[in-house]
Amino acid sequence: MRALVLNAGYEPLSVVTSRRAAVLVMRGKASVLAEDGNPIVSPSALIPRPAVILLHQYVRVVRRRPSAPSRRGILRRDQRQCGYCGKQAATVDHVIPKSRGGDSSWGNLVACCGPCNVRKGDKTLEQLGWKLLITPKAPPHHMWLPAELDAPCDAWMPFLGQSTGQQVTSAAAA
Numbered sequence: 001m002r003a004l005v006l007n008a009g010y011e012p013l014s015v016v017t018s019r020r021a022a023v024l025v026m027r028g029k030a031s032v033l034a035e036d037g038n039p040i041v042s043p044s045a046l047i048p049r050p051a052v053i054l055l056h057q058y059v060r061v062v063r064r065r066p067s068a069p070s071r072r073g074i075l076r077r078d079q080r081q082c083g084y085c086g087k088q089a090a091t092v093d094h095v096i097p098k099s100r101g102g103d104s105s106w107g108n109l110v111a112c113c114g115p116c117n118v119r120k121g122d123k124t125l126e127q128l129g130w131k132l133l134i135t136p137k138a139p140p141h142h143m144w145l146p147a148e149l150d151a152p153c154d155a156w157m158p159f160l161g162q163s164t165g166q167q168v169t170s171a172a173a174a
Contacts, residue, residue, distance in 0.1 A: 001036060003050045004156045008058035012160065021050040030055050034155045051155035069106045077139040083110030083132050090114060095136065097122040106138040 003021035007013040016024075022040055024030040026047075034052040041047075074092045082089040089111035096102030099122045110132065112120075120128065152160055 001038070001049060002153065003036075004052045004153070004159065005030070006033070006052065006054045006159060007061070008055050010054070010159070013055070013059060013061065018049045018051075021053045022047055024055075025050060025053060028056070033159065036155065051153060052159055068104065069109055073139070074106075074109050075111050077106075078111035078134060078136075080111060081133075082113040082116055083134050083136070084116040084120070084130055085113060086133055087113045087116075091117050093117050093120060095132065096124065100124065107136050110134065110136050 001018040002015050003018045005013045005016055005021065005024075018036065018040065021030070025032055030053040032048065032050045032052070033054050034050070036049040036051045038049050039046040040049050071092050075089060078089065080089050081087070083093070083095075091112050091114060092109050093112035093116070094102045094104070095108050095110055098104070102108050120130075125131065
């Protein structure tokens with residue numbers, strides 16, 4: 001079971017186990033904003049299982065963009081869709097092949113399905129007559145939030161924004 005941890009400013013901070021969330025609440029470091037239906041059973045008590053907790057003190061988070069893109073980051077940015085055909089992607093491809101001077105930057109890497117990756121090889125898009133379905137670029141700021149927020153629980157939805165699925169709404173903060 002997972003619990004969403006909100007910083008004191010109501011922005012998503014992390015996702016922890018419900019046991020860790022319960023410990024933070026019992027130590028007085030957080031408050032429960034939403035509960036899961038299944039309680040935590042201990043030998044002496046039934047404790048409500050937290051689904052969303054709010055920290056009492058603000059935690060300053062230093063968010064640095066990674067200097068180099070990773071396979072996982074590229075697949076997450078492109079939502080696991082092939083940049084050439086739109087099918088499910090499992091690999092990453094250099095738009096301008098490394099053999100032709102292409103670098104491994106956010107602007108030159110796209111998610112790619114296996115068949116397109118094999119067909120493309122070390123050719124350029126102009127040689128194949130292909131067009132990219134996306135414009136590869138560094139991901140937006142919200143991409144640096146926990147990856148667990150890509151598949152949120154239903155109890156978290158009132159605390160997450162509707163447009164990106166990962167930004168806290170002011171209505172949830174009220």
